Amino acid sequence: MAEFVFADRKAQSRGLEMVSSSTWEALSEAAWEARSNARLIGNVHVGAAVLTTAGDIFRGCNLEHKFRCHDVHAEVNALSSMVAGGQREARAILVAAEESKFTPCGSCLDWIMELGGSECLVAYQNLRSGPIHVFSAAELMPHYPAS
Numbered sequence: 001m002a003e004f005v006f007a008d009r010k011a012q013s014r015g016l017e018m019v020s021s022s023t024w025e026a027l028s029e030a031a032w033e034a035r036s037n038a039r040l041i042g043n044v045h046v047g048a049a050v051l052t053t054a055g056d057i058f059r060g061c062n063l064e065h066k067f068r069c070h071d072v073h074a075e076v077n078a079l080s081s082m083v084a085g086g087q088r089e090a091r092a093i094l095v096a097a098e099e100s101k102f103t104p105c106g107s108c109l110d111w112i113m114e115l116g117g118s119e120c121l122v123a124y125q126n127l128r129s130g131p132i133h134v135f136s137a138a139e140l141m142p143h144y145p146a147s
Ligand SMILES: [Zn+2]
Pocket: 073, 074, 075, 104, 105, 106, 107, 108, 109
C-alpha cells in the first residue's frame, strides 16, 4: 500500500477521490518502468505516467539529445504518448526520479496546464516504494493565467 503526502486534508480527500490509491500504484509502476528506458546524456533517469480522464495510462521517459535544447522531458513524452494514443485530457501525472522534490519544470507544467488544467493532479515519487507526494497543478503554479 502506497504512502501519500498531500498539502492538507482537503487536498488529500480531493486527491484520493479523483484517483484511487490502486490507480496511483499503477501510475507509479508505469512511471518507474518507463524510467528504466530513459535515453541519457546526463545522469538523471526520469519516468512519468499520465492518467487520462478516460482512465487509461500513458508513459514517458526523458529523452536527451547531444544538443541539449532538444531534450524531451519525461512528462512531455508521456503527454505526447497520450495525444498520439488518441486522448486529449489528463487527470493526473506521476513523475518518478531518484531526486528530492522533483516536481515538473515550468515548461512541463505549461503542458500539464494545457492538457490537464489547473485541477490536474501532479505527483512525484523519489523511491520506487517511497511516499507519493501529490499536488494539484494550481498548487505548483498558483499564478498561472486562467484560460
Ligand atoms: Zn520538464
